[in-house]
Amino acid sequence: MATLRRGWIRPGAGCPERLDPESLRFAWSWNRSGRASTHAFAASFPGRAIVLRGRREQMRFDREHVGPAG
Numbered sequence: 199m200a201t202l203r204r205g206w207i208r209p210g211a212g213c214p215e216r217l218d219p220e221s222l223r224f225a226w227s228w229n230r231s232g233r234a235s236t237h238a239f240a241a242s243f244p245g246r247a248i249v250l251r252g253r254r255e256q257m258r259f260d261r262e263h264v265g266p267a268g
Contacts (some may be wrong), residue, residue, distance in 0.1 A: 224232075240247060250256045 250259055
């Protein structure tokens with residue numbers, strides 16, 4: 199789960215995290231607006247597509263196809 203920290207700077211990014219109305223609007227509307235266009239964009243590429251729906255699926259995929267972390 200993500201944690202919001204006021205004034206926190208993400209390591210390596212060099213810019214402070216911010217929680218403003220524009221960022222909230224983007225996050226709130228993602229499933230209605232951005233998700234469909236992102237899936238359509240991904241579908242335009244040839245070959246096999248793998249869609250991971252959540253952290254558990256990502257972790258299982260990593261274990262089965264990438265190997266142990268570290």
